[in-house]
Structure formats: structure tokens, C-alpha cells
Amino acid sequence: MTETLTPDVCIVGAGSAGLVVAAGAAQLGLEVVLVERALMGGDCLNHGCVPSKALIAAARMAQAQRLGGAFGVVPVEPRIDFAKVMDHVAATIAAIAPNDSVERFEGMGVRVLKEEARFVGHSELQAGPHRIRSRRIVLATGSRAAVPPIPGLSDLPFLTNETLFANRTLPVHLLVIGGGPIGLEMAQAHRRLGARVTVLEAAGFLPRDDPELSAIVIARLRAEGVELRAPARIARAERTPTGLALILEDGERVEGSHLLVAAGRTPTIDGLDLEKAGVACTKRGIAVDRALRTSNRNVWAIGDCNGLYAFTHMAGYEASLFIRGALFRAPARLDASIVPWATYTDPELAQVGLGEKAAREKHGDAIKVLRWRLEDNDRARAERETDGMVKAITTRGGRILGAAIAAPHAGELIQPWCLAIGKRLGISALAGFVPPYPTLGEASKRAAGSAFTDALFGPRTRRLVRLLAKLPVW
Numbered sequence: 001m002t003e004t005l006t007p008d009v010c011i012v013g014a015g016s017a018g019l020v021v022a023a024g025a026a027q028l029g030l031e032v033v034l035v036e037r038a039l040m041g042g043d044c045l046n047h048g049c050v051p052s053k054a055l056i057a058a059a060r061m062a063q064a065q066r067l068g069g070a071f072g073v074v075p076v077e078p079r080i081d082f083a084k085v086m087d088h089v090a091a092t093i094a095a096i097a098p099n100d101s102v103e104r105f106e107g108m109g110v111r112v113l114k115e116e117a118r119f120v121g122h123s124e125l126q127a128g129p130h131r132i133r134s135r136r137i138v139l140a141t142g143s144r145a146a147v148p149p150i151p152g153l154s155d156l157p158f159l160t161n162e163t164l165f166a167n168r169t170l171p172v173h174l175l176v177i178g179g180g181p182i183g184l185e186m187a188q189a190h191r192r193l194g195a196r197v198t199v200l201e202a203a204g205f206l207p208r209d210d211p212e213l214s215a216i217v218i219a220r221l222r223a224e225g226v227e228l229r230a231p232a233r234i235a236r237a238e239r240t241p242t243g244l245a246l247i248l249e250d251g252e253r254v255e256g257s258h259l260l261v262a263a264g265r266t267p268t269i270d271g272l273d274l275e276k277a278g279v280a281c282t283k284r285g286i287a288v289d290r291a292l293r294t295s296n297r298n299v300w301a302i303g304d305c306n307g308l309y310a311f312t313h314m315a316g317y318e319a320s321l322f323i324r325g326a327l328f329r330a331p332a333r334l335d336a337s338i339v340p341w342a343t344y345t346d347p348e349l350a351q352v353g354l355g356e357k358a359a360r361e362k363h364g365d366a367i368k369v370l371r372w373r374l375e376d377n378d379r380a381r382a383e384r385e386t387d388g389m390v391k392a393i394t395t396r397g398g399r400i401l402g403a404a405i406a407a408p409h410a411g412e413l414i415q416p417w418c419l420a421i422g423k424r425l426g427i428s429a430l431a432g433f434v435p436p437y438p439t440l441g442e443a444s445k446r447a448a449g450s451a452f453t454d455a456l457f458g459p460r461t462r463r464l465v466r467l468l469a470k471l472p473v474w
Helices: 016-027 043-048 051-066 082-100 101-105 181-192 209-221 312-327 356-363 379-382 415-422 428-431 442-457 459-469
Strands: 003-005 008-013 032-035 111-113 117-121 125-129 128-135 137-139 143-145 173-177 195-199 227-229 234-238 243-248 253-256 260-261 265-267 299-303 340-343 348-353 367-373 391-396 400-407
Touching: 003 181, 008 016, 016 032, 016 043, 016 101, 016 137, 016 312, 032 128, 043 051, 043 082, 051 082, 051 181, 082 101, 101 111, 128 143, 173 181, 173 243, 173 253, 181 195, 181 340, 209 227, 209 348, 209 391, 209 400, 243 260, 260 312, 348 415, 356 367, 356 391, 356 400, 356 459, 367 442, 379 442, 391 428, 391 442, 400 415, 428 442, 442 459
Parallel strands: 003 128, 008 032, 008 137, 032 111, 137 299, 173 195, 173 260, 195 227
Antiparallel strands: 117 125, 125 128, 143 265, 234 243, 243 253, 340 348, 348 400, 367 391, 391 400
């Protein structure tokens, strides 16, 4: 029999975006129904951020054993038990999973339905035997790995982020299709764990990032033995007796034991029957306005499914905008200028706001480019991690337009810049704070301070100081 539910808020998708809305709405005393057809926690917990960072951490431990010589520690080639590495990955997921569990959310008062949802009307969903009517429907269905239309690829047992972390056999030779963040993170991690790795990219590596900084990351991966091929256009894929082969357009064969497809993301919106609710969408995802509302005023789309930003932190941010706008009726508009992202290679790469190219396109020559290299940072010298740079873009008047960092822990180091841009602080705020010494964070202060070098130590200032020096001491 069909059960009719009439919650204040109905959410489809229990990934990062959906869970933030569910928790917020329930704690505000609203009746909430959450529909999830697969795993609680979504892609981030089960197939993305969490397992990938756990694998990267294991790979970093392995690499540290190789690099002790310069510190007077005898280097060794680590012995890798790949099955135990993947046990660590699974244990990390299991440790975090209770935060996203059905039990926790039911404890908050959320009605969780383990069903597949589809629209049957303007503000009406069917989820298994449940008919759900609500004036506030939030679509948070996420995204999945995009699979390029390469002839023969569908006949191969390739990996994506959804299956990679279930693999318990170290690849002899891992082929990676895609030179974006996922592809390069997993390429470096597997190389450090002992696999041979070849990355094939049709265009350029890390195309969203500042090329001056991404070049630092690319050079490190090559130095560690990751073979990076671009442009590399694949004509077809086929099985071999020992694995598989990718045949390039020029006829070259690249053979490997395993294949990871990391060629971008596609929104998970199939099966929702969006047309029955009048919800418009494109190939990129569900169309939304700056308040994340769809063409149906009773339906919002947040997180990866709207095609705006495929980042977990942006899913959480968009969820907070829904709570602020739809539940509190307060002004809530997505601010694209504050969007940060990070790639967790070694060194890490992080960016917020406009890059140099975008800033020049928008402001012309009325910008200043500030740089501070890690080779001039004492902590980086002490740890022999001098490959990197802090780079900031400002207007001539000192407004911060963007910042990018290539460095160890760049995802942490970018955060003061995120705050500064979000709060509309000028470059003087970052030039004037006092960081502890010695830290990598000093590089941000030094980069910011370089905005004032010419004025502070220029001829006019020097003349003024000489004049003041002649006055009586006070």
C-alpha cells in the first residue's frame, strides 16, 4: 500500500549536501524526509575525499622512507602490503561512517527512506511505496565518474573512483585516463606505493589551476617516476593477455595491468523524471539561479547535481544557503568569488578567487601579482620542502582578487586567503598579521607584504625618513 508523507522538507540524496540540509532542518524542528538509494555519506565518504586522502596518507608514509638520506636517516625502499593499505582506507571510512549513518539521522528525527525517488508531479515524489508531497524539495543527488566514449572501453574491467578503493591488488602498471585532480592524486599515490603509472591526458594537466603553480606539481610527479603524457588522444581500448592496452591516434600502444578512468564528472540525475516536475536541466546538471532554485519554485538543487562546483565543501556551502534562504527567508545568494579548491598531490595545490589569467581578462593591467617562493621560507628550508610558491592577485588599490599556493599543506595555507576574500579584507590585513616563526604560513605574509615593498623602500619614502631622522627624538 502507498503511504503518503507531507514533510516540511524532502531531500533526495544523502551525500554531503543532503545531510547538511537534513541535519539543519531537523534541528530547527521541521519534519524532514531523506531519500537515498545507495550509501549514506554519498561519494565523499565512500568513494571520494575520505578514501583517497587515506590512500594518499599511506603513500606519503612510504615515500618518507625513501627520502631520509638528506637528513642523515638511511633511506630504505619500503615493503608495501597493499591489502593492508586498503584495510587502512576501509577503516578510515568505517570510523567516519557513524556521523553519516541512518541511525544518527533518525535520532535527529529525520525519516530516512532507502529507496529510489522520482517525480510524479509538480511537488510530488514517489519513493518505493511512499508518496511524498512537499513545498520544499531539495535535490542533492551528486555526480559520478564520466566515462569517455572510447571504442572498446566498455568491454574492459576499468576502475573509477567508485571501484578503485575496493581493489586490493597493487597494479603492476596503472594507466590513468585524465590529468585532473583525481587522476594526478591517485597517480602519485600508486606510484609511491610501488606501481608503475602512466597518465594520459587529451588536453593539459590541471587545467583549472594557475599554470605557474601546477607546473611545480607536474615536475614533482615526473621526478617521482609518474609518466605524464599530453596531449594523448586515445583511439580505442582493448584487452591483452596481461591486462589491457590503450591505442593512441598515432598508432602507439600503451599497455597496463589496470586502468583508472578519471576524466571528469557527470551529474547523477537519471531516473528522477525531472520533466514531470518542470525542472529544467542541461548536460552540465540541473539549472539553478543564484539562490540554487530550479525552474520549479518548490525545488532546489545543491551540490554536484547542479553542475556548478564538484567540491564537498561547496556542497556544504550550498546546503547552508538553502537553509538560510528557504527556511529563514533571509538573503542567500551563491558568491562565486569565494570558491576555493585544493588538489592533494605532494606538493598540494590550492586556489581561491581569480587566477592571474582571469584577473587580467577582467581588470586588464590594473592588477598586481605578488609572489613568495618557499625557497625563501625558513621552515621549508629546514624540512627540505622548497618546491612551491604563494601567489596572490590584487587590484592596484589592494583588494585581493585571488590567491594560489603550491606547497606542503597548501589546503591549510590557503585558508587565511579564503577568509580575506570572503570578508573583503585588503592585502594590508594579510601583510600585517603576526604568524609564529618558523612556519610555512609566513610565506603568505611575505607575499602580501611584497605589495608594499616599492612604496615603503622607494625614493620618496627614503627621503622622508632621512628628513624625519634629523628631527629631535621624541
